[in-house]
Amino acid sequence: MTLLPSEQYQPDHHADPWEKLKQFTDARIALGRAGCSIPTQAMLEFQLAHAQARDAVYQALDVAQLQQAFSAMSLTSLHVQSQAIDKETYLKRPDLGRILDDDSKQILKDDRQNNTGEYDVCIVVGDGLSALAIEENAVAFVQNLKEQIDLEGWTLAPIVIATGSRVALGDQVAEILNAKMLVMLIGERPGLSSPDSMGIYYTWDAKTGYLDSKRNCISNVRPAGLPIAIATQRLMNLMRNSKKLGLSGVNLKDEHQIQNIESDTPSRLLF
Numbered sequence: 564m565t566l567l568p569s570e571q572y573q574p575d576h577h578a579d580p581w582e583k584l585k586q587f588t589d590a591r592i593a594l595g596r597a598g599c600s601i602p603t604q605a606m607l608e609f610q611l612a613h614a615q616a617r618d619a620v621y622q623a624l625d626v627a628q629l630q631q632a633f634s635a636m637s638l639t640s641l642h643v644q645s646q647a648i649d650k651e652t653y654l655k656r657p658d659l660g661r662i663l664d665d666d667s668k669q670i671l672k673d674d675r676q677n678n679t680g681e682y683d684v685c686i687v688v689g690d691g692l693s694a695l696a697i698e699e700n701a702v703a704f705v706q707n708l709k710e711q712i713d714l715e716g717w718t719l720a721p722i723v724i725a726t727g728s729r730v731a732l733g734d735q736v737a738e739i740l741n742a743k744m745l746v747m748l749i750g751e752r753p754g755l756s757s758p759d760s761m762g763i764y765y766t767w768d769a770k771t772g773y774l775d776s777k778r779n780c781i782s783n784v785r786p787a788g789l790p791i792a793i794a795t796q797r798l799m800n801l802m803r804n805s806k807k808l809g810l811s812g813v814n815l816k817d818e819h820q821i822q823n824i825e826s827d828t829p830s831r832l833l834f
Contacts (some may be wrong), residue, residue, distance in 0.1 A: 589756035589787065609755070616753035621650055624650035624690040625698055629724050632702045635707070639721040641674060643736065647727035660729035663736070671739040674721060682719035684802075685742030693750030696761040700791065701786055704761070707795040708746070715749030715803075717744075730764050730778070737769040744802055744827050745769040751782060759785045763794060765801055775811040779805075803823035 594605040616711040626725050627641050633640040644667050647653035647660040663671075670740040686708070705722065712719055720740045725732055733747035754760070763781040766773060779801050784794045797817060804818075805811045 579683075588745060603830055612755040612758075614760045616699075616755055619693040619695040619750070619753040619758035620654075622694045624694040624724075624726055626724055626726065627703065628698070630686065631706070636702075636706055636710070638705070638719075640724055641670055641721050642726070643670060644723045644726035645725065645729070645732055651726075653727050660727055660833055661731040661735075665731065668735075668739065671723075675740055678720075680718070680741075681738055682720040682742035684712055684744045684746060685720040685723065685733075685737045685740050686746045686748065687723045687728075687733040688735050689725040689730075689732060689747060689749040690726060690777070691749035691762070692752045693758060693760065696750035696753075696759045696785065698787075699749065699759050700761040704748065704763075704791050704794065705785065706781075707791055708798065711795060711799045715799075731773070732777075733764065734766065734769040734773050735771045737766070740769055743768055744805065746798065746802075750831050757783070757785065757788065760788060761785060763798055765798060765805070766813055767805045767809065767815075779811055779815055779817065781817075 582595075582733065585593050591605075591609065595602050597603065597755065621715075630642070631638045644655075644664050645660045646662045646664050647656060648664075651661050684709055686705060688697060688705070690697055709719065720742050723736050723740075725736070728749065730747055730749055733745050739747040745764075745766040747766070749762050751760040751762040761783070761784040763784060765781075766777055766780045768779075781789070781797055783789050784791060801811070801817060802816060805815055
């Protein structure tokens, strides 16, 4: 039997020719190699990102902190819960995350009795698949949006904080509160470089059982993604056009031209 000499690999790190492209994206490109494998640092960063994504999914929403923040903005808030009573149920039964529990329905009905008029706008803040995204982005977004709503002269329903929520839960909330325009903020499914991404779903005259084709979506709202100021511009453009046309979803096109935004936050390019 003839033994072949084992192949020897150089231990030093070999740079990737795409290295210069890394400045434009958070995607895992140009990792280089060490011997026949990826460098240890790249492996550790991947494991950290994976852990952060899992933590974002299982993290409980700090409702008290949100209520305090909204109260400081002179906004009334209500806390509701879906029929997905815990995180395990939420992940295994998406259908239950779309339905309010009985106590929550009563909370909204009680508010409706005290405010018999029609609201122009209802904002629902739902934990979704990333409570982290909501805790880091929702308050600043609501503050920006409220300023624009006030300028339009629209009436705003109490902010509804929803736990165990899927996107369609907002339809039931807006229907009970009798609000024409529904803005649903929800934590998006975390990626390996974006555990803090918030999605915005807009629906005109939302009703229980609406299909996703009735909604408009603005996604990836976060510091390293779509800035809050631009997301607010895009949403307000949709809302103004929606109010004129009386519809939303696939028949409502996002034709917004982005204005220049001054910000103290350093710009981050995406590939």
